[in-house]
Amino acid sequence: MSDVNHKFKNVxxxxxxxxxxxxxxxxxxxxxxxxxxxxxxxxxxxxHHDKDAAIAKGTxxxxxxxxxxxxxxxxxxxxxxxxxxxxxxxxxNLGAPNYPGDTMIMSGEVTExxxxxxxxxxxxxxxxxxxxxNHVSGTAIVQLATVAG
Amino acid sequence: xxxxxxxxxxxxxxxxxxxxxxxxxSWNPVSRTQxxxxxxxxxxxxxxxxxxxxxxxxxxxxxxxxxxxxxxxQMWSMRDVNGNDGPGxxxxxxxxxxxxxxxxxxxxxxxxxxxxxxxxxxxxGDRAHHYSTIINVSxxxxxxxxxxFFVTQLAEFMDQNDELFAEARITYFKYQVPKKxxxxxxxxxxxxxxxxxxxxxxDHEHFWQGLRDGKLLIQKCDDCGELRxxxxxxxxxxQSLNWSTIESKGKGTVYTYTVMHYPEIPPFDYPxxxxxxxxxxxxxxxxxLIGTKPDDIKIGMPVEMKLTExxxxxxxxxxxxxGPKIEEKP
Amino acid sequence: MSNTLxxxxxxxxxxxxxxxxxxxxxxxxxxxxxxxxxLDDAGLKGSDIDGMSSFSMDNNWENEILRQVGGKELKFxxxxxFGGGAACGPFVHAATAIASGLCDTVVIYRAxxxxxxxRFGSGQMMNNSPLDPNIINFSHYFPYGxxxxxxxxxxxxxxxxxxxxxxxxxxGRVAVAMxxxxxxxxxxxxxxxxxxxxxxxxxxxxxxxxxLYDCCQESDGAVAFVVTSxxxxxxxxxxPAVIASARQSIVKESRMMTxxxxxxxxxxxxxxxxxxxxxxxxxxxxxxxxVACLYDHFSPWVLPQLEAFGFxxxxxxxxxxKDGHINRGGKLPVNPHGGQLGEAYIHGxxxxxxxxxxxxxxxxxxxxxxDHVLITAGAGVPTGAAIxxxx
Numbered sequence: 001m002s003d004v005n006h007k008f009k010n011v012x013x014x015x016x017x018x019x020x021x022x023x024x025x026x027x028x029x030x031x032x033x034x035x036x037x038x039x040x041x042x043x044x045x046x047x048h049h050d051k052d053a054a055i056a057k058g059t060x061x062x063x064x065x066x067x068x069x070x071x072x073x074x075x076x077x078x079x080x081x082x083x084x085x086x087x088x089x090x091x092x093n094l095g096a097p098n099y100p101g102d103t104m105i106m107s108g109e110v111t112e113x114x115x116x117x118x119x120x121x122x123x124x125x126x127x128x129x130x131x132x133x134n135h136v137s138g139t140a141i142v143q144l145a146t147v148a149g
Numbered sequence: 150x151x152x153x154x155x156x157x158x159x160x161x162x163x164x165x166x167x168x169x170x171x172x173x174x175s176w177n178p179v180s181r182t183q184x185x186x187x188x189x190x191x192x193x194x195x196x197x198x199x200x201x202x203x204x205x206x207x208x209x210x211x212x213x214x215x216x217x218x219x220x221x222x223q224m225w226s227m228r229d230v231n232g233n234d235g236p237g238x239x240x241x242x243x244x245x246x247x248x249x250x251x252x253x254x255x256x257x258x259x260x261x262x263x264x265x266x267x268x269x270x271x272x273x274g275d276r277a278h279h280y281s282t283i284i285n286v287s288x289x290x291x292x293x294x295x296x297x298f299f300v301t302q303l304a305e306f307m308d309q310n311d312e313l314f315a316e317a318r319i320t321y322f323k324y325q326v327p328k329k330x331x332x333x334x335x336x337x338x339x340x341x342x343x344x345x346x347x348x349x350x351x352d353h354e355h356f357w358q359g360l361r362d363g364k365l366l367i368q369k370c371d372d373c374g375e376l377r378x379x380x381x382x383x384x385x386x387x388q389s390l391n392w393s394t395i396e397s398k399g400k401g402t403v404y405t406y407t408v409m410h411y412p413e414i415p416p417f418d419y420p421x422x423x424x425x426x427x428x429x430x431x432x433x434x435x436x437x438l439i440g441t442k443p444d445d446i447k448i449g450m451p452v453e454m455k456l457t458e459x460x461x462x463x464x465x466x467x468x469x470x471x472g473p474k475i476e477e478k479p
Numbered sequence: 480m481s482n483t484l485x486x487x488x489x490x491x492x493x494x495x496x497x498x499x500x501x502x503x504x505x506x507x508x509x510x511x512x513x514x515x516x517x518l519d520d521a522g523l524k525g526s527d528i529d530g531m532s533s534f535s536m537d538n539n540w541e542n543e544i545l546r547q548v549g550g551k552e553l554k555f556x557x558x559x560x561f562g563g564g565a566a567c568g569p570f571v572h573a574a575t576a577i578a579s580g581l582c583d584t585v586v587i588y589r590a591x592x593x594x595x596x597x598r599f600g601s602g603q604m605m606n607n608s609p610l611d612p613n614i615i616n617f618s619h620y621f622p623y624g625x626x627x628x629x630x631x632x633x634x635x636x637x638x639x640x641x642x643x644x645x646x647x648x649x650x651g652r653v654a655v656a657m658x659x660x661x662x663x664x665x666x667x668x669x670x671x672x673x674x675x676x677x678x679x680x681x682x683x684x685x686x687x688x689x690x691l692y693d694c695c696q697e698s699d700g701a702v703a704f705v706v707t708s709x710x711x712x713x714x715x716x717x718x719p720a721v722i723a724s725a726r727q728s729i730v731k732e733s734r735m736m737t738x739x740x741x742x743x744x745x746x747x748x749x750x751x752x753x754x755x756x757x758x759x760x761x762x763x764x765x766x767x768x769x770v771a772c773l774y775d776h777f778s779p780w781v782l783p784q785l786e787a788f789g790f791x792x793x794x795x796x797x798x799x800x801k802d803g804h805i806n807r808g809g810k811l812p813v814n815p816h817g818g819q820l821g822e823a824y825i826h827g828x829x830x831x832x833x834x835x836x837x838x839x840x841x842x843x844x845x846x847x848x849x850d851h852v853l854i855t856a857g858a859g860v861p862t863g864a865a866i867x868x869x870x
Contacts, residue, residue: 008194008196040187071187091262093261132341132342134413344621378740385731407689411683414627425744
């Protein structure tokens, strides 16, 4: 896995200021992604893998399940903050579904920096926007790594 | 449905609240295979989870045990593919409140928000179970998708030592599915929401075509020479119907502005700064201001236009803060 | 300018449905309920109606209402354009029609499910017909996402702050005053829910500088009135609210919600143009006004209305408001029903109903000794104003 490890870099408190933007992350939504992530998250509801069943329930296609949204929020935060970070809180509201063929663009911003004992915490606003609006928007608290690199 | 019947429903279901139901057990302990399957599907290459070497050298976790991404919290004690809870789970119905609402005609359900706190990351071999409690039911609310009640569930995720490793407040909207009018069409393919196209009628077409041709055009009266924007067929100064256009340099100053925060209307990015620009030529034009932080926008600030193709077949004169003037050396 | 409509007609009946977020019934039913209630209040029957007037954005046809409320024939009917800017127009039309002898008794109505139906604040209000003058006007704004009333109003609010040194708190004081009145009005959305200035300042930004509490809540509901000749009014039980003056107002700078191209954005040129005549037609001056029911869809635009109608000088409304003059017990209580910010957003018609109650002495927040009430229609659009007098 070393070929993918090298892109990870810990963000430390002294690197950050309120208002800093997190790098954007673009996620093309495919049927394979929707189905494979639903299975990986143990969500077997038919609207996440059976297009006919989804249409019968009034949606135009299968769509991403919530646990997967949660997973991508988690990934977005640690891709940015690095493997030395620890996620403390994630709060989000759900909006426009992620259907195959769409693209979700995740963006975020540091809104507050605080300390809990020896740990530095970054408070982050994030959203994942697709072609129909915000799929997900919320806030998170990430405990930052203490060493860079 | 009247408010009093909503009150009746609430009175009936409120006693069902605050009943802690569980445990819901897991089928399997936390395993490297399932973590791998999750990370692989999500494209999550964080070395903390599956790279033993990394963990040994750079983390508080043990070399030998894969670490589960925290967002996996809920899946360990989910039902299997056949809809069965893990062995030894309670047979109590957590969702009797939801069932009661369904009986009253509130059949739709949609998760609207998650609020999660992670106390510790699970490791390979840990064994999860959870308890659930309905902690709030709202008054009857009307939203874009119908009338219904917001129901909030507290899920407590515990490990083999009955210690809380994560908790979540999950809010659902339990709603009356609006009756479809007869002849309602089938759901259409999901499409990207685009900016609303302007009307390009006889009076306005030249303006939008000009933008597509790379020019911001201002109407000019052929008889009295007055400039005007937005376009209109008759000169308000001399009533002439004869007009042509001049090309604006696209430079001006902000006369007033707003920063739109809510509602977030797709496909726009928020906050969305809108400016009314006094163009040097002497007319005003509305546009978006790109690239300036909301707090830095000021009345009177110099701005300049950049023609931007925002989507297929739509070019707009978007404005940016004007850079410092660079004097050309002779 | 002739004054033939002054003191020729009076409002003798008011009726309304409840105001809600979801009426659960059709706009036609709301209209019929409110008209019937207004007739009952006046002590008249459907068959007494011979005229009707409403707004162009109302979806209920005159013939349908007439038939259902027991009417027989209309000699006069009219519609006024421009949403809330039309709140006073129907009274101008009714008084003119009655003064001219065209008809005798006019019903005015406004019924809308603007909350559970099409919400104007959602940015989705327009159809896409290339012939619709709304969509032609808004074509120069929608492509930028500039598509909510709050954002359009924000352009003017920002200029008002810039030119007169007003702040968000000055707008907040208007909202606090409206919510204070609403708190003691059982018919208001915000009954028993006053706010503080701190809460206003903490409320989320909608379209900078407008915060949540600067914006009215879209509402379902209907309001109706019966207007008749002052002679006939003498035979009826209610104290008549005589239309002492009424005027519509369009100026060359007027646009539909987007008056961005005139000399100034910090005032309301339509009111500047008509205020003098609204007073002179009635033979009154600002000091004669006991209560004002001003159009308050967004709090910032209450300030320039106070200036246009001569209650204070240009740019000084912020001080007038800060000194508490528009509050309960102030020298010019504004919107004692709680306004659209506190009671409901029925395109200003609920404010006119309050003006009639103040004249009658029957408001829940009754001001002492009310002889004259100023009413205004929507700001930022072609509009109108009127003065009602205790008959």
